Amino acid sequence: MKTTVELEIKGKKLIIETGQMAKQSGGSVVLRYGDTVVLATAVADKRVKEGLDFFPLTIDYLEKTYSAGKIPGGFFKREGKPSEKEVLTSRLIDRPLRPLFPKGFYSETQGIASVLSYGNENISDILGVIGMSAAVHISDIPFNGPVGAVRVGRLEGNFIVCPDFSELENLDLNLIVAGTEDAVIMVEGGGAEVEETVLLEAISFAHAEIKKITALQNELKRLVGKEKRALIPVEENVEIKNAVREFTAKEIKEAITIAGKHERQRALNLILEEAVKQFNTTENAEKFFGNAGKDLTRDIANIFDNYEKEIVRGMILQKGVRADNRKPDEVRNISCDMGFLPRAHGSALFTRGETQALVVSTLGTSEDEQKIDSLEGEMYKTFMLHYNFPPFSVGEVKPLRSPGRREVGHGALAERAIKYVLPSKEIFPYTIRIVSDILESNGSSSMATVCGATLSLMDAGVPIAAPVAGIAMGLVKEGEQVVVLTDILGLEDHLGDMDFKVAGTEKGITAFQMDVKIGGVSTEILRNALDQARAGRLHILGRMKEAMPAPRADLSPFAPRIYTMQIKQEKIRDVIGTGGKVIRGIIEQTGVKIDINDTGAINIASPDEESAKKAIDIINGIVAEAELNKIYTGKVVRIADFGAFVEILPGVDGLLHISQISEKRIAKVTDELNVGDEVVVKVIEIDGQGRVRLSKKEAMRQEKQKEA
DSSP, X not given: OOXXXXXXXXXXXXXXXXXXXXTTSSEEEEEEETTEEEEEXXXXXXXXXXXXXXXOXXXXXXXXXXXXXXXXXXXXXXXXXXXXXXXXXXXXXXXXXGGGSOTTOOSOEEEEEEEEEOOSSSOHHHHHHHHHXXXXXXXXXOOSOOOEEEEEEEETTEEEESOOHHHHTTOSEEEEEEEOXXXXXXXXXXXXXXXXXXXXXXXXXXXXXXXXXXXXXXXXXXXXXXXXXXXXXXXXXXXXXXXXXXXXXXXHHHHHTOSSHHHHHHHHHHHHHHHHHHHOSHHHHHHHHSOTTOOOHHHHHHHHXXXXXXXXXXXXXXXXXXXTSOOTTOOOOEEEXXXXXXXXSEEEXXXXXXXXXXXXXXXXXXXXXXXXXXXXXXXXXXXXXXXXXXXXXXXXXXXXXXXXXXXXXXXXXXXXXXXXXXXOTTTOOOEEEEEEEEEEOSSOHHHHHHHHHHHHHHHTTOOOSSOOEEEEEEEEEETTEEEEEESXXXXXXXXXXXXXXXXEOSSOEEEEEEEESSSOBOHHHHHHHHHHHHHHHHHHHHHXXXXXXXXXSSOOTTSXXXXXXXXXXXXXXXXXXXXXXXXXXXXXXXXXXXXXXXXXXXXXXXXXXXXXXXXXXXXXXXXXXXXXXXXXXXXXXXXXXTEEEEEEETTEEEEEEGGGXXXXXXXXXXXXXXXXXXXXXXXXXXXXXXXXXXXXXXXXXXXXXXXX
């Protein structure tokens, strides 16, 4: 039997249904909001996966093209590789839900959110988060939820919930916020250099809506929720735990303070190996677990990892000292090198501590725009940022594959941070692609990408509105003790309670991403963290400005030159010609690329100025119009009894009346002129219908006056 709960948001009903579709899954719900419908299902294996020390959760968000009344493109005519939006939304759903599954739950779990109907509400991703939470919440899967999510925008100074597609372009802040009834867990979004106080207000505004959505899910669970399955307790022996900790304590404390990432990890690995040799014996297995055949390697490793985490967090909380001996608010050493790739249009090597990004900007024409076939319809991207994370960056050996979810997500975050400062197409009519190759990684390579992208754009001569820098912040919280960390290491990300990244200019924030690993954080903690992040961001911007104070005045000699001109709309067809004959001829003559839009704006891309100038002159000749009182050298194209018709511009003829040919009276036009003759004439009249009257004798008089 179908069960339904509903809530009104922004004048439309959010409806959650269960009991009609996908009834064999562990939990399934259908969400409706306007014309958008999403099915969310959750299933967890009844068996516990052995040998794991992490929660095996997989989340997939799928957009069915039939949901928008479309048939997929391509040869196979069916959905294939996930689009970038599907990958990013899968991550978006995963991040707020993952920390709410209880520790020790190791059954393989899968959630699938499928878009069945796609309206113009711009909410399918939000419904994916809410739906997945509701599906898990009513299932037998252990879960400390539910989670609610909303998109919040700021329009003309006012916050609005669930902005639709018609409102998106006018927003100066666009955030997705997810959380429980008690706290915010995830924030993702960006803005046009917004202040930290505005961001906090937006998050608070969003949380008020989130509480309503979590209450709706609790009501659904009350009506149809299944009993949660029992957790298998983690087998732990206090005696062996204490023995391992005592055996490794001194060595771990010494190793933790080694500044270098690889040296530190090598020392810790050796300590763990010694502990395994010491304690992984049949005698210990029998003594502590009553099973002589049990392999204790994993148990010892878990004890070791937990103790390492305890020591690192204790150093930070009690002494204010980090693994690399920095203070909590201290940024690592920074170096910036630009322009060292001779053929690249713009390049930068940004290094912060043991994190290094090689970032390269390439300028292209309209032919290089990325065509995206989405449920909303076809669209074109003129700015792309691609992030690559090769295995050598962390000293590993792995096969190279296409970009994974993490790489797509980091690239999207950096792209969002940069896009707000890019010049408009009218000012800078280029397609821009940035590629970030991470060469070393020990904490926040995505924020290093933001800094490197800014420098590479400036090296390429792109007139950005302001430099953008990014910084990754962390948190260690035990009870009332709280320490916010600036510019976190990979170790601190792994062992800490929060990872949030802030990118922006001196004026304000352009991109923000926060993930909390604990139940949530208070507004006060977030406010302090944002203030500390701003100080760190300004420090990094200062170092970047020392290396590159402003964008280069000139583009790279290897970048295409794009020249812009404007013609009247009614002249577009003259430039294009029948079947494109005229424009193809210009391209063949000059070797340039020409792009004309419906407004009459023309972009001419050329490797050299001379070719572009030649093309501009040809187009000017085609679209030129006669000017009153101007003298032209024209060609006689037709003779009549009353005068001659002279072509003064391509496609522009004027009448040279017989009375205007000469100072003296002539009997026939052919006494003075013949078809094909060149003649200097002056425009003496242009009537309301655009007809042109010419005078040869007026032109001759004017020339004589000049000579005199």
